[in-house]
Amino acid sequence: MGRAARVQVQLAAAACLLPLLLQLPASLGIGFGLGALAVIAASWRRPMPALLRLMLGGCALLAVALVAPGIGRDTACAVLAAMLALKPAETSTLRDGRSLVGFGLFAPFATFLLDQGPISLLLALAAVLLALLALQRLAADEGEVAQVSARGATVGVVRLFALGLPLALAAFWLFPRLPTPLWGLPQRSIATPGLSDTMTPGGMFDLLLDDSPAARVQFFGATPAPQQMYWRGPVLWDFDGRTWRQAHDLQRYPAAPMQSAGAGWDYRIDLEPTENSQLIALDLPTQLPDGAYASRDYTPWATAAQYNVSRWRMRSAPPVSFEADLPPPLRARALALPPGYNPRTVALGRQWRREAGSAARGRADAAIAERALAMIRRDFAYTLNVPPAGRNEVDDFLFDRKEGYCEHFSSAFVVLMRASGIPARVVTGYAGAYRNPIGGYWLVRKSDAHAWAEVWLPARGWVRVDPTAAVAPERVYDTIADRQPGRIAGLDALVPVFNAGDWLRRGWNDFVLGFNAQRQQSLLKPLGLDKLGASALAALFGAIAALALAWMAWLIARGERQRxxxxxxxxxxxxxxxxxxxxxxxxxxxxxxxxxxxxxxxxxxxxxxxxxxxxxxxxxxxxxxxxxxxxxxxxxxxxxx
Known part of the structure; x- marks a missing residue:
């Protein structure tokens, strides 16, 4: 294999590897990228010895096992990237070059298992273009086709793309889609930050530092104030002294009675993939679409796991009363505390109950909750720099450290309320949002993750109480300017760039990733065809595919004549x-x-x-x-x- 052909082959392999490296953990992506460059340099004159290749392969697999333990998509993609990074070590002949390019083409397609964004698609298209050019160069060096200039080869490959584009578009828009795939997507071996059905001290730290989108929301009509933007997710009932857990058994029961205050808000939420059936909704959801439901505690759920971007049209409203009659089993569950944990907090709660005296239960409970908030406002501070939790984390937070973030405030507040005889629970989700002025929609980021409390008061039912907002409302409602997305090191010019980029990504999600079976059936509704069944779509796809194939054949024949x-x-x-x-x-x-x-x-x-x-x-x-x-x-x- 000549020098020019070898350079072209290595460039094509690097282009194939790049999009996959960008989706791996940073340590693996950077390591495999630098390793690939070192392998190319070391094996440029002669192939690398087999023993050395075997040792490097073992080291790469060990690195994958340490960073991405278990079996899943991340592990498989990381192994593929490692093998492709080492493959140039045995590339010297024309056959080796073809093998490297063919193997490299698996990488951009594996990238789509981890990300389906426009950047990944553009990088994949560039990689395929370079791979086809490399294969054409290898064929020319072997004498199978005539040598052509770089410009002529590029034009020829682009023509191939153009020839197949109509058929590809017809397959995307018209090929009948199933509501669910025939196979399950393998689980990820590396957990990505997101809402969980448990909350342990320090568990939200990575999520609060992640500014990637969690959801995009478009309101129709009235828009809630930032102080009302609480996006409800998992509700946590059970506490073992360290970890709060969601009550999954309540999914079997219908939503509790709730009386809303007014018409509320009508909105559409585009939710990023969660790979589970957990949804979020503006507190409290009053109307959910088909495919979604609310459990007893108004946790929103989907009927199927969400592996792709999903769109939901919902209505929500603040409650006047929310489960005003609390059943005894739920009351007992909302008062339960594990024995032997946080004795100082339990003692303080019981003391406040005794000091409340003979006042009416409703007034006494409200006064105790307000007393706790007053203490937090006076003595506590917000920070993400928190030491590791001890056995009695709530005691350490309330009486010694007096610093923390939302999960510390909400957990301590609920434990204190339960010790005072007030039913309480932790609610997790997101709080606040950022309005993108270009698209006129609201962006909820993963860093907006939040935990707050709900206490049960007589005649009112469950009432939201946010102890974190009593200390640092700017951290909850996104009202300070330096939290605008895209602002780095005080560079205001990056904010419009981020707004435009996120708006483009939203359009990509809408027209490409969000194109599902339901939207496909209503594709031709503007032409008067309300809904197309699978057979009608198949017939339409067959007709357009036949036309596309005929057009391709005509262009190929015409090109042969015009050559x-x-x-x-x-x-x-x-x-x-x-x-x-x-x-x-x-x-x-x-x-x-x-x-x-x-x-x-x-x-x-x-x-x-x-x-x-x-x-x-x-x-x-x-x-x-x-x-x-x-x-x-x-x-x-x-x-x-």
Whole structure:
């Protein structure tokens, strides 16, 4: 394999590997990228010894096992990236080059198992383009095809893309889609930050530092104030002294009675993939679409796991009363505390209950909750720099450290309320949102993750209490300017860039990733076809696919005809006569056509007849030299009717 071909092959392999590396953990992506460069440099003159390749492969697999333990998509993709990074070590012949390019093409397609964004698609298309160019170069070096310039090769590959584009679009838009795939997507071996059904001290730290989108929301009509933007997720009931857990058994029961205050808000939420059936909704959801439901505690759920971007039209409203009658089993569950944990907090709660005296239960409970908030406002501070939790984490937080973030505030508040005899629970989700001025929608980021409390008060039912907002409302409601997305090191110019980029990503999600079976069935609704069934879609796809294939065949045949410069010049001459109404009929011989033209225009006909004889001789008899052929082409181009 020549030097130029080898460079082209290695470049194609690197382009295939790049999008996959960008989706791996940073340590693996950077390590495998640098490793691939080192392997190429070390094996450029001669293939690397087999023993050394084996040792490097073992080290790569060990790195994958340490960073992505278990079996899943991340592990499989990381192994693929490692093997592709090492593959150039045994690439020297033309056959090796073909093998490297063919193996490399698996990488951009594996990338789509981890990310389906527009950047990944563009990088994959560039990789496929370079791979096809490399294969064409290898074929030319082997003598299978003629050598062409870099520009000619690029034009040829782009034409191949253009030929297949109509068929690809027809398959995307019209091929019948199933509501759910025939196979399950393998689980990820590396957990991505997101809402969980448990809450342990320190568990939210990574999530609060992740500014990637969690959801995008479009309101129709009234928009809630930032202080009302609580996006409800898992509700946590059970506490073992360290970890709060969701009550999954409550999914079997219908939503509790709730009386809403007014019409509320109508909105559409585009939720990023969660790979589980957990949804979020503006507190409290009053109307959920098909495929979604609310459990007893108004935790929103989907009927199926969400592996792709999903869209939900919902209504929500603040409650006037929320489960005003609390059943005894739920009351006992909302008061339960594990024995032997946080004794100082339990003692303080019992003391407050005794000091509340004989006041009416509702007023006493509200006064105790307000007393706790007043203590938090006076003595506590917000920070993410929190030491590891001890056995009695709530005691340490309330009496010693007095610093923490939302999970510490909410957990301590609920434990204190339960110790005071007030039913309470932890609610997790997101709080606040950022309005993108370009699209007019609201962006909820993973860093907006939040935990708050709900206490049960007589006659009112469950009431939201956010102890974190009592200390740092700016951390909850996104009201400070330096939290605007895209702002890095005080560079305000990056904010509009982020807004435009997120708006484009939203459009990509809408028109590409969000195109599901339901939207496909209503694809032709603007043309008066309300809904197309699977058979109608299949028939329509077959018809358009047949047209696309016919168009591809015609272009290929036309390209073969136009590849000869002599034929191109002759067809151009025919086109000039056709514009004057003297064109050649498809069945008409060239000499007969020239005689017909000479009947009207003798001089042009004579010249045309001479050119026709020369073209016939060139096509069906050997030409003396290339110069004679070029001269004939020039004469055809110069001839004018």
């Amino acid at each position: 000869d410069p002599l034929l191109r010049a002759w067809h151009a001459l025919e086109a000039r006569y056709r514009r004057l109404g003297r064109g050649r009929a498809p069945h008409e011989a060239a000499q007969r056509w020239a005689a017909r033209v000479a009947a009207d225009r003798p001089r042009a006909g004579e010249h045309l007849a001479a050119l026709a004889r020369r073209v016939s001789d060139a096509r069906y008899a050997p030409i003396a030299s290339r110069e004679a052929l070029r001269e004939l082409v020039r004469d055809l181009r110069r001839h004018r009717p």
